[in-house]
Amino acid sequence: MLRSMYAGISGMKNFQTKLDVIGNNIANVNTSGFKKGRTTFQDMMSQTVAGAQGPTENRGGVNPSQVGLGSQLGTIDNVHTQGFRQTTNNPLDFAIEGDGMFVVASGNIPNDIFADGADDVAIHYTRAGNFYLDEDGYxxxxxxxxxVGFQANDTNDDITxxxxxxxxxxxxxxxSVQTNGTISYIDxxxxxxxxxxxxLALFSNAPGLEKAGSNLFLDSNNAGRYxxxxxxxxxxxxxxIVSNSLEMSNVDLAEEFTEMITAQRGFQANTRIITTSDEILQELVNLKR
Structure with a gap:
C-alpha cells in the first residue's frame, strides 16, 4: 500500500507540470508567433512479483506479474503547427505560409552567417513577424x-x-514586399x-528549438537546421511571405480547457489514492489497541 502512495505523489507532480504548461499556453493565446506546448507522461519502472515462464509439454506459458511504481514526465513538446493569420494592414507585418522561420541577429552580420568565425553574431529565430524601421532605416x-536577408547588389536591381x-x-x-520576400522601394x-x-531558416525538427523568450527561439543540437x-x-x-498580416498563436482554447479539466480530475484522483492509502495505514495502526 505504500507503493500506491508514492505512485499517487508521482501522478500529482506530473499533472501539476501539465497544468503549468496549459497555463502558459492560455496566457499566450494572443501572442504573435507563439507555439503551444504539450505534455506527455511515461510509466516508471515496475516491480516484478513473478517472472514470465515459457510453455512446457504439460502446461502453457505464464505472463509476468508486475506492480507499477507510478508515472514520470515524458516530454514537454513544442507544437509547431501553423497559427491563424490576422490581417493588420501594416506593410512591415510579415506572416509565413510554410515551415520557415525569420532570422534575426545582432552585431555585424557576415556574408555567410553560418560560416566559421561568425560565432560572435547572436542569431535567433522567430515566427513573429511584427517588424519596424529604426532610425537608420534598418x-x-x-x-x-x-x-537577416539576402543583400541587393551595388546597383540595387538584383539579389546576391x-x-x-x-x-x-x-x-x-x-x-512593397512580394511573396518571395523581395523588398522593393521607390527612391x-x-x-x-x-x-x-x-x-528564412528551415529546420528538419523545428520542435527541437529552444524557447528563449520574447517570441524568439535558439538553435539546438537536435533541431536539424539546414x-x-x-x-x-x-x-x-x-x-x-505574406505582408500586411501576422501569424498569431496556434493555441486552441477549447483544447486547452479540455486538457485542463483532464489534468484537474487526474490530480484529484491521485490525491484520493493517497488519502485511501492513508486510511488503510490508519486501520493497521488501530489493530492493536
Missing part, C-alpha cells in the same frame, strides 16, 4: 535585432547570395530599387 524586431541587414535608404517614397528620384530579400538560409517561394518548404 528592419528590426521589437528587441532591436536586425532582420550575401547575407546582411535589410535597409531602406533615407528619402525613399514607398516600399527619392522616383526610380524603383531593390533593398533585399527576406531570408546549412544555408532559404529563399521564400523558391526553396521547397520555406514558405511564402
Amino acid at each position: 528592419i528590426v524586431n521589437p528587441q532591436g535585432l536586425y532582420l 547570395n550575401n547575407h546582411g541587414r535589410i535597409q531602406l535608404p533615407e528619402g525613399f517614397k514607398s516600399f 527619392e528620384t522616383g526610380e524603383p530599387k531593390v533593398a533585399g530579400q527576406v531570408a 546549412n544555408t538560409l532559404q529563399r521564400p517561394e523558391t526553396d521547397a518548404g520555406a514558405g511564402a
